Amino acid sequence: xxxxxxxxxxxxxxxxxxxxxxxxxxxxxxxxxxxxxxxxxxxxxxxxxxxxxxxxxxxxxxxxxxxxxxxxxxxxxxxxxxxxxxxxxxxxxxxxxxxxxxxxxxxxxxxxxxxxxxxxxxxxxxxxxxxxxxxxxxxxxxxxxxxxxxxxxxxxxxxxxxxxxxxxxxxxxxxxxxxxxxxxxxxxxxxxxxxxxxxxxxxxxx
Numbered sequence: 001x002x003x004x005x006x007x008x009x010x011x012x013x014x015x016x017x018x019x020x021x022x023x024x025x026x027x028x029x030x031x032x033x034x035x036x037x038x039x040x041x042x043x044x045x046x047x048x049x050x051x052x053x054x055x056x057x058x059x060x061x062x063x064x065x066x067x068x069x070x071x072x073x074x075x076x077x078x079x080x081x082x083x084x085x086x087x088x089x090x091x092x093x094x095x096x097x098x099x100x101x102x103x104x105x106x107x108x109x110x111x112x113x114x115x116x117x118x119x120x121x122x123x124x125x126x127x128x129x130x131x132x133x134x135x136x137x138x139x140x141x142x143x144x145x146x147x148x149x150x151x152x153x154x155x156x157x158x159x160x161x162x163x164x165x166x167x168x169x170x171x172x173x174x175x176x177x178x179x180x181x182x183x184x185x186x187x188x189x190x191x192x193x194x195x196x197x198x199x200x201x202x203x204x205x206x
Contacts, residue, residue, distance in 0.1 A: 077201075106140045
């Protein structure tokens with residue numbers, strides 16, 4: 001609102017009331033055993049509050065680590081694409097290494113399903129498709145083996161389809177098991193980028 005529409009005395013009074021209200025809220029929070037952080041989130045005061053803040057910071061750090069590791073796994077695909085551009089005489093070797101690398105990641109993602117199935121089975125009241133997760137967990141390794149012995153173009157298509165089908169399986173059954181909040185968004189981003197990189201490699205070599 002334009003300051004000219006209000007008398008200066010009203011503006012000063014409004015500022016005073018705002019300042020008093022903020023101080024009052026801080027006093028109430030302190031009385032109840034809380035203290036305000038910079039982001040206006042109340043945490044318990046004293047040693048318990050310090051422990052909670054440290055846990056929250058550690059949680060944020062733990063969430064960032066999978067992001068860094070996941071996206072850094074795309075660097076080899078960038079190297080393969082760069083190699084195809086500058087050293088076309090190495091096309092066959094680079095394409096094979098790209099298929100091998102994507103197959104290794106695909107097998108790793110299958111291993112995650114095996115681990116989730118084992119974790120679920122160890123609970124007192126297991127939920128979800130336990131046996132199906134075990135089968136899905138070993139399937140990517142078998143698909144990778146086939147992808148490496150067939151012509152690269154067919155192997156690449158097989159791996160791209162496998163990545164998306166595995167993501168679809170995880171998405172449809174994510175409610176049957178407890179997953180970190182960062183997991184599925186990271187899986188979606190990495191599946192898009194990894195399959196897109198492999199498709200770009202075959203497009204450059206076509």
